[in-house]
Amino acid sequence: MSDLNLPLLNQISDVIEQSRLMTKQAVNTAMVACYWQIGQIIVEFEQNGNARAEYGKAQLQTLSVQLTKRFGRGFEATNLRRMRLFYITFPNQATLSPKLSWSHYVALIRVENTDARLWYMNEAISQNWSVRALERQISVLYYERLLASQIKGQNNQSVIDEANHKILENQDSIHHYLRDPYILDFLNLNSESYQESDIEQAIISDIQKFLLELGKGFAFVERQKRISFDDEEFYIDLVFYNFKLKCFLLIDLKLGKLKHQDIGQMDTYVRLFDSQYKGNDDNPTIGLVLCSEKSEAVVKYSILAEQKQLFSAKYLPYLPTENELKKLLTQSYLNKD
Numbered sequence: 001m002s003d004l005n006l007p008l009l010n011q012i013s014d015v016i017e018q019s020r021l022m023t024k025q026a027v028n029t030a031m032v033a034c035y036w037q038i039g040q041i042i043v044e045f046e047q048n049g050n051a052r053a054e055y056g057k058a059q060l061q062t063l064s065v066q067l068t069k070r071f072g073r074g075f076e077a078t079n080l081r082r083m084r085l086f087y088i089t090f091p092n093q094a095t096l097s098p099k100l101s102w103s104h105y106v107a108l109i110r111v112e113n114t115d116a117r118l119w120y121m122n123e124a125i126s127q128n129w130s131v132r133a134l135e136r137q138i139s140v141l142y143y144e145r146l147l148a149s150q151i152k153g154q155n156n157q158s159v160i161d162e163a164n165h166k167i168l169e170n171q172d173s174i175h176h177y178l179r180d181p182y183i184l185d186f187l188n189l190n191s192e193s194y195q196e197s198d199i200e201q202a203i204i205s206d207i208q209k210f211l212l213e214l215g216k217g218f219a220f221v222e223r224q225k226r227i228s229f230d231d232e233e234f235y236i237d238l239v240f241y242n243f244k245l246k247c248f249l250l251i252d253l254k255l256g257k258l259k260h261q262d263i264g265q266m267d268t269y270v271r272l273f274d275s276q277y278k279g280n281d282d283n284p285t286i287g288l289v290l291c292s293e294k295s296e297a298v299v300k301y302s303i304l305a306e307q308k309q310l311f312s313a314k315y316l317p318y319l320p321t322e323n324e325l326k327k328l329l330t331q332s333y334l335n336k337d
Contacts, residue, residue, distance in 0.1 A: 028101045031186045035102060039087030042080065074185030078228045085109050089117070100124060102182050103131040107138060116143045203292055204237055204253055206332040207325075216318045217244030225250075227272050236269055244318050247283035248273060251290065258291040286319070292329045 042060075060077045067075035089109045090096060096105075104124060111117040120143060124134045137143075204223070211218045221239040228234075238251040250269055254262055266287035274285050288301055301322075320328075 024101075025098060027183055027186070029098050031102045031182070032096055032098075032100070032105065033093070034186075035083045036087055036090070036093055036096065038080070039083035039085070042084045043087050072185070074182070076226075076228070078233075082106060082109065097121070097125050099128070101131065102186075104129075104134055106182075107131065107135050111138060119143045203290075203329065203332045204251075206328060207251065207253070207290070208238060210328050211240060211249075211320070214320060217242045218249070219243060221248070227269065227276060229272050234269060234272070236273075239273075242318060245283060246281065248278065248285040249288060249319075250285060251288045254289065254291045258289065262289050262291070288325075290325065290329055292332070 060080050064075055064077040064080055067080075086105055086109055090105070100108075100121070108117055108121055108124075111120060120134065120138060123129065123137070129137070208220060208223075212220060219241045221241050223238055225236040225239045226233055227236065236250050237253050240249040240251070241247070242249060250266070250273060252262070252266055252269070266289050270285045270287045278285055286301060301319075
């Protein structure tokens with residue numbers, strides 16, 4: 001690129017980045033205000049009338065169904081309970097910051113200690129923490145560790161340095177933010193189209209077609225299956241049911257090298273899915289992690305330890321081998337490159 005074009009590129013890039021930032025802030029403000037008001041309405045409804053004692057999970061479930069029918073995804077009972085807790089935790093709307101997204105507040109309302117929550121909120125605002133940075137600081141008890149070091153009269157610089165280093169490693173980009181499932185639900189966008197990159201969608205489509213063509217009892221269930229646990233949401237790329245094995249098959253695709261935590265994450269998916277969707281007469285759910293790179297394709301079945309004997313004896317005859325899946329992954333990646 002010539003020097004003549006570089007200033008032009010930089011100027012246009014600055015305009016695009018600024019516009020995306022403005023979009024992010026506008027969606028933030030609208031979503032947070034909307035969900036706070038919904039929480040307020042729910043709480044005020046609870047506090048009025050004689051039916052307050054009877055108001056609870058059943059009412060929220062009914063409300064969830066009605067809102068979902070009218071406005072689409074994003075109004076599950078779990079999310080409505082979050083909105084209710086959001087209002088209770090932050091009853092003064094004026095204290096909410098336009099610098100924090102709904103995902104930030106979802107993390108903050110899980111902090112029970114009021115002083116800690118306020119500290120994390122202020123730090124997230126002043127230090128411009130991403131959602132992942134905030135969640136990490138909460139999970140490693142950053143506030144509590146700083147407080148403990150102060151009480152003991154110790155130098156807390158090492159705690160601060162370690163925290164800042166991890167923040168730099170895990171900052172979110174604007175692009176990542178605009179793919180946030182909360183954003184997609186709020187704007188009533190199709191997460192199947194927006195959440196995954198084109199190449200991921202192409203590979204997933206090939207895998208879906210491949211399994212259905214095997215003719216070994218596979219039935220397609222759902223893409224981007226959402227499962228919930230407490231206040232967390234997870235999305236599974238593909239879900240199948242095998243009528244010969246009488247079990248579900250969960251598939252998660254990763255672009256890049258297989259990491260140890262990918263298998264652990266799939267184990268979590270399997271346990272949550274079993275507890276929420278597996279019938280009494282179904283066999284245990286199987287997890288399948290696929291990692292696709294130009295140079296290597298990695299396939300790992302994620303079978304909980306207590307099910308390994310069952311897997312070896314009964315499941316393998318009906319499931320594609322790792323070599324078959326590796327060949328498919330490699331070919332799919334090359335075709336879409």
